[in-house]
Amino acid sequence: MANKPDTPLLDTVQTPADLRNMPREELRRLADELRAEMIDAVSVTGGHLGAGLGVVELTVALHAVFDTPHDRIIWDVGHQAYPHKILTGRRDRMRTLRQKGGLSGFTRRAESEYDPFGAGHSSTSISAGLGMAEASKHMEKPRNVIAVIGDGAMSAGMAYEAMNNAGAMDARLIVILNDNDMSIAPPTGALRTYLARLVSGPVYRGTREAAKAVVSKLPPFLHEPARRTEEFARSFFTGGTLFEELGFYYVGPIDGHNLEDLLAILDNVKEFGEGPILIHAVTKKGKGYAPAENSADKYHGVSKFNVITGAQAKAPSNAPSYTSVFASSLIQEAQVDPRIVAVTAAMPSGTGLDKFAEIFPTRIYDVGIAEQHAVTFAAGMASEGMKPFCAIYSTFLQRAYDQVIHDVAIQGLPVRFAIDRAGYVGADGPTHAGNYDNAYLGAIPGMVHMAAADEAELRHMVATATAYDTGPITFRYPRGEGMGVDMPERGQVLTIGKGRIVRQGSTIALLSYGTRLGEVQAAADKLAALGLNPTVADARFLKPLDEELIASLAQSHDVLITTEEGGLGGFGSHVATFLASNGLLDGKLRFRPLMIPDTFVEHASQADMYADAGLDRAGIVATALTALGYDQAAMKAALAKI
Numbered sequence: 001m002a003n004k005p006d007t008p009l010l011d012t013v014q015t016p017a018d019l020r021n022m023p024r025e026e027l028r029r030l031a032d033e034l035r036a037e038m039i040d041a042v043s044v045t046g047g048h049l050g051a052g053l054g055v056v057e058l059t060v061a062l063h064a065v066f067d068t069p070h071d072r073i074i075w076d077v078g079h080q081a082y083p084h085k086i087l088t089g090r091r092d093r094m095r096t097l098r099q100k101g102g103l104s105g106f107t108r109r110a111e112s113e114y115d116p117f118g119a120g121h122s123s124t125s126i127s128a129g130l131g132m133a134e135a136s137k138h139m140e141k142p143r144n145v146i147a148v149i150g151d152g153a154m155s156a157g158m159a160y161e162a163m164n165n166a167g168a169m170d171a172r173l174i175v176i177l178n179d180n181d182m183s184i185a186p187p188t189g190a191l192r193t194y195l196a197r198l199v200s201g202p203v204y205r206g207t208r209e210a211a212k213a214v215v216s217k218l219p220p221f222l223h224e225p226a227r228r229t230e231e232f233a234r235s236f237f238t239g240g241t242l243f244e245e246l247g248f249y250y251v252g253p254i255d256g257h258n259l260e261d262l263l264a265i266l267d268n269v270k271e272f273g274e275g276p277i278l279i280h281a282v283t284k285k286g287k288g289y290a291p292a293e294n295s296a297d298k299y300h301g302v303s304k305f306n307v308i309t310g311a312q313a314k315a316p317s318n319a320p321s322y323t324s325v326f327a328s329s330l331i332q333e334a335q336v337d338p339r340i341v342a343v344t345a346a347m348p349s350g351t352g353l354d355k356f357a358e359i360f361p362t363r364i365y366d367v368g369i370a371e372q373h374a375v376t377f378a379a380g381m382a383s384e385g386m387k388p389f390c391a392i393y394s395t396f397l398q399r400a401y402d403q404v405i406h407d408v409a410i411q412g413l414p415v416r417f418a419i420d421r422a423g424y425v426g427a428d429g430p431t432h433a434g435n436y437d438n439a440y441l442g443a444i445p446g447m448v449h450m451a452a453a454d455e456a457e458l459r460h461m462v463a464t465a466t467a468y469d470t471g472p473i474t475f476r477y478p479r480g481e482g483m484g485v486d487m488p489e490r491g492q493v494l495t496i497g498k499g500r501i502v503r504q505g506s507t508i509a510l511l512s513y514g515t516r517l518g519e520v521q522a523a524a525d526k527l528a529a530l531g532l533n534p535t536v537a538d539a540r541f542l543k544p545l546d547e548e549l550i551a552s553l554a555q556s557h558d559v560l561i562t563t564e565e566g567g568l569g570g571f572g573s574h575v576a577t578f579l580a581s582n583g584l585l586d587g588k589l590r591f592r593p594l595m596i597p598d599t600f601v602e603h604a605s606q607a608d609m610y611a612d613a614g615l616d617r618a619g620i621v622a623t624a625l626t627a628l629g630y631d632q633a634a635m636k637a638a639l640a641k642i
């Protein structure tokens with residue numbers, strides 16, 4: 001292990017005001033110490049490292065120039081805000097990052113007054129910043145508002161909606177485009193090519209002359225400082241950049257690791273009059289840490305690691321991840337069905353589609369951070385007879401809800417949705433929790449929804465989705481590894497709307513939707529040890545519901561408990577509606593839907609989250625015994641026996 005970094009200068013900084021009191025010549029050394037401190041902290045916790053390393057100088061410069069927290073810095077996504085956290089009074093808690101009770105991995109209003117806007121999902125910063133800048137006009141002491149957005153996040157529609165709006169307003173908004181030519185994977189699309197042209201093309205190389213021209217276009221009070229600062233003048237050019245066409249003053253491209261340049265430019269921009277301005281800063285993801293700089297993903301997200309070697313700790317694995325099972329199953333299907341294509345919104349490795357891309361490079365589409373477009377694009381493909389598998393995390397699919405309804409479901413187009421990270425995701429916390437798709441998709445008519453109980457079931461569901469050509473179909477599976485079950489060679493096509501009995505018993509029926517089945521079975525074993533012999537069933541489908549199975553369970557048991565990795569409005573709600581509508585709750589049946597609670601749950605381990613929700617074996621047993629009428633004392637006595 002490396003020794004803790006020596007950080008004498010950083011040790012003097014409790015808040016950004018301390019940094020502002022420092023001689024500017026010291027800031028370079030401060031940035032170096034800040035980088036070392038962040039590397040050390042993340043080596044202990046894991047987390048998002050590469051993005052933060054790339055904005056160390058920018059973070060120091062922003063806090064040195066602007067009067068934070070009165071002035072507002074909004075970090076898009078928020079995954080790059082670790083250096084900002086260290087400088088804004090949270091250094092002592094950095095080694096609790098993303099752990100239960102510790103600091104969030106993103107910006108959070110509740111965490112600090114220096115986090116004026118929470119994030120986690122991308123491309124919200126310009127909209128939020130514009131709102132703040134406009135609100136500032138109504139205040140006695142106006143603020144500067146600075147939105148820092150990455151080149152990946154700049155690919156999303158929201159960013160353009162915001163710029164379109166900002167360009168037509170006179171709000172004092174500063175946007176810093178942090179261009180490291182990386183998303184999680186290398187970015188795709190025309191914007192990437194365009195930014196690369198700005199950075200390295202002939203226009204940039206000729207900026208010295210162009211800079212003189214732009215200075216004359218700046219508000220008069222900027223002329224003098226601009227002329228005085230050769231570096232500043234060199235950094236300007238103008239003439240028809242996309243951003244200027246949208247009504248922004250464009251400054252750049254500038255070296256986002258050159259503190260002197262950054263300070264000079266931000267000092268000047270701070271004095272800028274009215275209207276939005278965009279600073280194009282070129283940075284390196286993973287800057288200053290060789291293992292990160294040299295890695296393909298620039299250490300976007302890392303587990304705990306050895307600071308000296310960069311080697312990341314690997315958790316022992318007992319089974320393949322659901323993501324990898326999805327990918328290998330889709331590859332199998334695609335090998336025999338040439339109509340299968342795959343769509344990802346900037347998450348090729350997260351969804352496993354990078355593996356699909358290796359084999360079918362012409363049948364994979366990475367559309368950038370553009371979930372809405374991804375869904376409608378897939379709908380277009382489906383309308384022409386292709387079989388698009390749109391693989392999107394549950395949390396990010398929220399962005400495309402209207403597209404799922406309007407472009408896919410109403411037209412009955414057979415888009416296949418592979419919904420990864422369904423349920424609690426752990427360290428990324430409430431912004432990334434995939435808790436809502438059972439409810440938000442379950443409400444849409446004409447769709448089929450499946451949840452895999454284990455990795456073999458997932459393989460069957462990929463086969464089922466491939467075969468199902470009559471309308472939209474979804475299958476969901478969680479973050480993490482499978483149950484270690486035997487894998488079938490090939491997926492089998494399931495009968496739509498049919499669940500299965502896993503264990504036949506009496507009195508208590510445990511009906512599981514998704515991967516809680518493992519805990520349900522463990523709970524059934526515990527109940528059996530108490531002399532109870534529950535039935536266990538795997539619903540497989542939320543829509544259409546297996547009404548026959550549910551009615552039979554309801555009629556032949558005293559207690560029916562549903563489990564799912566989703567919140568209110570999901571599987572349990574659908575079952576409750578069916579039971580109530582058919583008079584099955586009018587008699588002796590005690591129905592207990594177990595689900596994720598109706599609250600935003602802070603980051604913790606997935607296991608902790610499920611235990612807190614009562615969705616582990618202990619919670620399921622307790623629910624069953626309570627439903628049977630056990631009081632606290634009887635429950636305690638019973639639990640002591642198992």
Ligand SMILES: Cc1ncc(C[n+]2csc(CCOP(=O)(O)OP(=O)(O)O)c2C)c(N)n1
Binds near residue numbers: 154
């Ligand atoms: C709506 C949405 N889709 C996908 C993601 C997943 N995601 C998080 S960071 C990231 C890449 C962002 O790239 P960029 O903005 O360039 O930031 P960098 O990491 O390069 O600093 C992606 C795709 C997300 N957070 N939000």
Ligand SMILES: CC(=O)[C@@H](O)[C@H](O)COP(=O)(O)O
Binds near residue numbers: 121350421
């Ligand atoms: C910041 C962000 O949105 C992603 O980096 C996300 O944290 C990835 O999550 P997984 O680790 O589950 O792929």
Ligand SMILES: [Mg+2]
Binds near residue numbers: 151182
């Ligand atoms: Mg980037």
